[in-house]
Amino acid sequence: MSKNGPLALSFHALVVVFMLAPLVVVCLVAFTPENTLSLPWHGFSLRWFRAVFERADFIQSFYNSLILAVVAATLATFIAVPAALAITRYRFPGRGFLNGLFLSPIIIPHLVLGVAMLRLFALMGVNGSFVWLMFAHVVVITPYVLRLVIAASIGMDRSAEQAAESLGASRFTLFRLITLPMILPGVAGGWLLAFINSFDEVTLSIFVTSPSTQTLPVRMYVYATESIDPMMAAVSALVIALTAATMIILDRVYGLDRVLVGRH
Structure with a gap:
């Protein structure tokens, strides 16, 4: 173990560097004063960040x-929490089918889902609707919430629930005061994963968005096909900063170890 310790530490350090290096390079390129994707060797500039905020289409996206x-x-969480509790606590006909149905969007490629939903929305005459775009996102992100809430529900101690029920607590009071606080790390972690996956979703969104409902990843994709300049790096740096700020706030308010690991 003593011989493998430094080797394992070095390997983990290389993996971390390999994962973070692209993010660092993108953030550095965002500050270049040049018109090409190059590192800011000749000084830092905010010209590309100003260019982003001058683009009304990027702001709207x-x-x-x-x-x-x-x-x-939020909608995915409202769907996943009762579904997870039903799957983990009750045995009923179709329980396995229901679980598989909710988790199936993880298995099906988003390209296939995008084409299928494009066809479905065209038949329904709702192409380009923000409401139906939201429905498509709920379908693909609900499994992330469901999996974490199921894990939190399976691992919880139900003795407090049984005690409260024996004292006459209603089902709503039981859920609000005991069940929900105990599975809250899984719920919060699932919501966070769902939010990130929805915000970053591009493959599915390309098929079901319209110019008025275009999301930021789709707008970035379209812009990247038209021109190559550091403005994409500036947008990416802003998204990275927003994600980092969200994680820091969540850690300060609630604790990332509880959200991501599910500790109480």
């Missing part, structure tokens, strides 16, 4: 993504 991710993650 960011608001679309933010609203979509918040609402879709």
Whole structure:
């Protein structure tokens, strides 16, 4: 073990560097004063960040993504929590089918889902609708919430629930005061994963968005096909900063170890 200790530590350090290096390079390129994707060898500049905030289409796409991710993650949580409790606590016909149905969007490629939903929305005459775009996102992010809530529900001690039930507590009171606080790390972690996946979703969104409902990842993809300049690096740096700030706030308010690991 003593011989493998430094080797394992070096390996883990290389993996971390390999994962973080692209993010660091993107953030550095965002500050270049040049017109090409190059590191800021000749000084730092905020010209590309100013260019981002001068683009009304990028600002609108960011608001679309933010609203979509918040609402879709919240709806997915409202669906996943009762579904997870039903799957883990009760045995009923179709229980396995229900579990597989909820988790199936993880298995099906988003390209296939995008084409299928494009066809479905075209038949329904709702192409380009923000509501139906939200429905598509709820479908693909619900499994992330469901898996974490199932894990939290299986690992919880139900003795407190049984004691409260024996004292006459109603089902709603039981859920609000005992069950929900005990599975809250799984719920919060699931919501966070759902939010991130919805905000970053591009493959599915390409098929079901319209110019008025275009999300930020789709707008970035379209822009990247038209031109190559450091403005994409500036947008990426802003998204990285937003994600990091969200994680820091969540850690300060609630604790990432409880959210991601499910500790109480």
